Amino acid sequence: MYKVASPSEYLVITGVGITDIKLTKKGWVLPGQSFTVFDVSPVNYTFEVQAMSAEKLPFLLPAVFTIGPRVDDEPSLLKYAKLISPHDKLSHHVKELVQGIIEGETRVLAASMTMEEIFKGTKEFKQEVFEKVQLELNQFGLLIYNANVKQLVDVRGHEYFSYLGQKTQMEVANQAKVDVAEARMQGEIGSKLREGQTLQNAAKIDVETKIIATQRQGEGKKEEIKVKAAVKVYENEREAEVAEANADLAKKKAGWTKKAQVSEVEAAKAVALREAELQREVERMNALTRTEKLKAEFLSKASVEYETKVQEANWELYKKQKDAEAVLYEKEKAAEAQKAMAEAAYYTRQQLVDGELYAKKKEAEGLVTLAQAQGIYLRTLLDALGGNYTALRDYLMINKGMFQEIAKINAEAVQGLKPTISIWTNGTGGEAIDDGSAVGGNVAMKEVAGVYRMLPPLFKTVHEQTGMLPPAWLGTLTDSSHSNLN
Structure with missing residues (x-):
């Protein structure tokens, strides 16, 4: 449908096809769009602002503000349409908004001024209040069309302006009395002064008249003398100009005569010079x-000899130049070869260093990886053994064959000696003989028993050399250095 707003109204259309809002006086409202109408005529707001000066003296500031939308500025009108138009202009919400801004700015400004400054500079105070209020109203798209601030009023119990008025009245009355006395004195003095000035002026005028008459006579004589002198100077100037003209004429005649004579002499000399030049x-x-003719006779031979010598000299010079160029070329090539060899050696060295660096880096990465793998391996074993570090150590020593290696080293150490050998038996089968054979009992069990007989001295030796004890599940050492096997 087609909508038309009144002269003091605007249409606000929103909806499909409109990004934000659309302000217009008339237009189509399409399906999917909504509209509203708001009035832009200004409204009067009457306030009685209670403020306080810098001396903490309260006072009332009655004011009437005529405020409305800023219709000559589209951005301000858009702000008003968004923020204020949904409310009635005379609503309590809008009135509180405007009153809050005016009261706040008035109180802040009054608190920075003394009462005397406010009272004496009422016009400046009002103007500054209007400017600060308008600055705040701009964000709502509002404009102060007119503002009337009435006379400042006392707050009950703080009659500053009343006392100030009484003081002013007394000062005016006293000043009026002083002014009357001053006027009476000025009248009497003025009368006497006028009489004296009249006599002085009359005498002064007589003297000035005589002086002026004498001056006029002297000026007349000076003007007459000046005219006579000017006439004489003019006559002298004319005579000088005539004499100068006659002198110029005589000079020109002499010049012309001289030029004629010089021309005749020059002509004669020119003829003589021309004859000499021709001769x-x-x-x-x-x-x-x-x-x-002499050249043809004597210089032909010299020319031939000279040309021959020049050709020989040129040939020698050319030959030396070519030899020098060849030497220079050989030196340049040698320098280029040395440079190429140096660059090749540098590149080879650089590649070698890069290779060593890469190898070291890979070796380091391998060590890190191996260390990580060993850490995982040891952590897994330690977890499997229930966190028993001693059991882990013993397992690693057995797994790596450390006990056998220690026994081997001890055997090699005592080889060729006659050590004391202790032979142990479990007391159940046969007797041990020095050749290692056994009598009686089962042969297989004897072999097993022989192995167990070797363990106690082995554990003792390991304990003496490393300070490590056998695991509890394998056996323990007693005070008699014998081992109890489980």
């Missing part, structure tokens, strides 16, 4: 003829 030219041509 000299003839002699020069004769000399050239003789010279050419």
Whole structure:
């Protein structure tokens, strides 16, 4: 449908096809769109602001503000349409908004001024209040069309303006009395002063009249003398100009005569010079003829010899230049070869260093990986053994064959000696003989028993050399250095 707003109204359309809002005086409202109408005519707001000066003196500021939307600025009108138009202009919400801004700015400004400054500079105070209020109203798209601030009023119990008025009245009354007395005194003094000034002025005028008459006579004489002198100067100037003209004419006549005589002499000299030049030219041509003839006779041979010598010298120079160029070329090539060899050696060294660096890096990475794998391996074993570090150590020593290695080292150490050998038996089968054979009992069990007989001294030796005890599940050492096997 087509909508038209009144002269003091605007249409606000929102909805499909409109990004934000659309302000217009008339237009189509399409399906999917909504509209509203708001009035832009200003409204009067009457307030009685209670403020306090810098001396903590309260006072009332009655004011009437005429406020409305800023219709000549589209951004301000958009702000008003969004923020204020949904509310009635005379609603309590809008009135509180405007009143809060005015009261806040008035109180802040009054608190920074003394009462005397506010009272004496009422116009400036009001103007600054209007400017600060308008600055705050701009964010709502509002404009102060008119503002009337009435006379400042006392708050009950703080009659500052009343006392100030009484003081002013007394000061005005006293000043009026002083002014009357001053006027009476000025009248009497003025009367006497006027009489004296009249007499002084009359005498002064007489003297000035005589002086002016004398001056006029002297000026007349000076003007007459000046005219006579000017006439004489003019006559002298004219005579000087005539004499100067005559001198110029005589000078020009002499110059013309001189030029004529010089021209005649120059013409004669020119003829003589021309004859001498022609004679000299003839002699020069004769000399050239003789010279050419002598050249033809004497210089032909010299020219041939000179050309021959020049050719020989040029050949020698060319040969030396070529030899020097060849030497220089060989040196340049040698330098280029040395440079290439140096670059190749540098590149080879750089590749070697890069290879060593890469190998070291990979070796380090391998060590790190091996350490990580060993850590995982040891952590897994330690977890499997229930966190028993001693059991882990013994397992690793047995697994790596450390006990056998220690026994081997001890055997090699005592090889060729006659150590004391203790032979142990479990007391159940046969007797041990020095050749290692056994009598009686089962042969297989004897072999097993022989192995167990070797363990106690082995454990003792390991304990003496490393300080480590056998695991509890395998056996323990007693005070008699014998081992109890489980």
